[in-house]
Amino acid sequence: MFQCFGYAADEPQAALSPFSFERRDPGPSDVVIKILYCGVCHSDLHVARNEWGKTTYPCVPGHEIVGEVIAVGQAVRKFKAGDLAGVGCLVDSDRTCQHCRAGLQQFCESGSVPTYNGRDKHNGKQTFGGYSSHIVVDQDFTLRIPPNLPLAGVAPLLCAGITNYSAMRHWDVQPDDKIGVIGLGGLGHVAVKIARAMGAHVTVLTTSAGKIEDAFRLGANDVVVTTDPAALAPLANKLDLVIDTISTDHDVAMYLDLLGLDGTYVQVGIPEKPLSVPAFSVIARRRNFTGARIGGLPETQEMLDFCAEHNIVADVELISPAEINSAYERMVKNDVKYRFVIDMASLHASG
Numbered sequence: 301m302f303q304c305f306g307y308a309a310d311e312p313q314a315a316l317s318p319f320s321f322e323r324r325d326p327g328p329s330d331v332v333i334k335i336l337y338c339g340v341c342h343s344d345l346h347v348a349r350n351e352w353g354k355t356t357y358p359c360v361p362g363h364e365i366v367g368e369v370i371a372v373g374q375a376v377r378k379f380k381a382g383d384l385a386g387v388g389c390l391v392d393s394d395r396t397c398q399h400c401r402a403g404l405q406q407f408c409e410s411g412s413v414p415t416y417n418g419r420d421k422h423n424g425k426q427t428f429g430g431y432s433s434h435i436v437v438d439q440d441f442t443l444r445i446p447p448n449l450p451l452a453g454v455a456p457l458l459c460a461g462i463t464n465y466s467a468m469r470h471w472d473v474q475p476d477d478k479i480g481v482i483g484l485g486g487l488g489h490v491a492v493k494i495a496r497a498m499g500a501h502v503t504v505l506t507t508s509a510g511k512i513e514d515a516f517r518l519g520a521n522d523v524v525v526t527t528d529p530a531a532l533a534p535l536a537n538k539l540d541l542v543i544d545t546i547s548t549d550h551d552v553a554m555y556l557d558l559l560g561l562d563g564t565y566v567q568v569g570i571p572e573k574p575l576s577v578p579a580f581s582v583i584a585r586r587r588n589f590t591g592a593r594i595g596g597l598p599e600t601q602e603m604l605d606f607c608a609e610h611n612i613v614a615d616v617e618l619i620s621p622a623e624i625n626s627a628y629e630r631m632v633k634n635d636v637k638y639r640f641v642i643d644m645a646s647l648h649a650s651g
């Protein structure tokens with residue numbers, strides 16, 4: 301077994317604490333990655349605290365992983381020791397269903413294996429995520445990391461980046477399309493950068509006037525503070541696509557009405573409670589209300605290459621592994637610009 305150490309939650313109410321554990325011995329097609337940075341996604345917090353009700357403890361969260369390859373199995377051709385590598389939200393799938401064959405592993409019919417809180421197909425044991433020293437992953441679920449980008453800022457692309465990129469590609473964003481990004485947090489700030497790089501005209505819709513300046517700095521063409529409904533009126537029926545990144549209860553109807561004929565509303569944030577979609581709003585202009593989740597492996601690689609070409613990384617606040625609990629407290633208050641990323645250097649120094 302491959303000995304690792306990291307940070308784990310032992311129960312829903314507990315703070316994350318240092319944790320030693322084993323990963324499977326690397327097989328012929330496995331890559332062993334020394335983790336350098338891991339982004340802190342809102343899902344990590346939901347799962348660590350069992351807010352979605354499906355957590356197995358102990359739980360090592362983290363699915364925005366970048367690091368250095370330190371060993372490869374004999375069948376691995378894609379990587380060699382010393383290469384940079386990344387791991388996102390998935391580490392395996394059945395690889396045989398129609399969606400896997402199409403490169404859409406996120407929609408695997410028998411259920412893809414999440415990077416943490418999943419079931420490792422090799423040994424039947426629980427998967428542990430990136431708040432840790434090392435990870436052992438099949439080369440087919442490992443991404444090449446472009447060398448020109450600052451590594452800490454790349455980590456969040458592996459969940460926040462691909463979630464936005466995949467939605468914008470699927471709904472075929474074209475130059476000069478009018479896109480609304482609702483919420484300027486971890487997901488939203490990357491959405492703005494990617495949409496602009498695709499040539500779209502981007503309007504940020506935020507409840508916080510304090511974010512106006514940042515929204516423009518991140519690339520927004522327009523910013524609307526939505527606490528004043530009158531400010532939304534000029535935008536009615538104007539947008540082609542809306543990306544809704546809000547993960548708390550909110551009024552969808554207000555934003556739906558901003559879409560023009562056949563416009564599409566993509567929910568990517570995951571609020572706990574069901575959202576209310578008024579029938580009249582979708583009927584009136586044949587609007588589509590839909591959702592999207594991450595991307596498959598080929599598209600995730602395409603996203604990383606796109607971000608390298610356009611110099612896109614997330615805006616991050618670096619923390620040490622021991623600071624994860626205070627980071628969670630700040631995340632709950634939306635007090636982060638715009639993603640926490642754990643720097644694993646101290647973990648390797650102490651280990």
Ligand SMILES: [Zn+2]
Pocket residue numbers: 341342343344363389459460
């Ligand atoms: Zn995530």
Ligand SMILES: [Zn+2]
Pocket residue numbers: 393394395396397398399400401405407408409410411
């Ligand atoms: Zn499948």
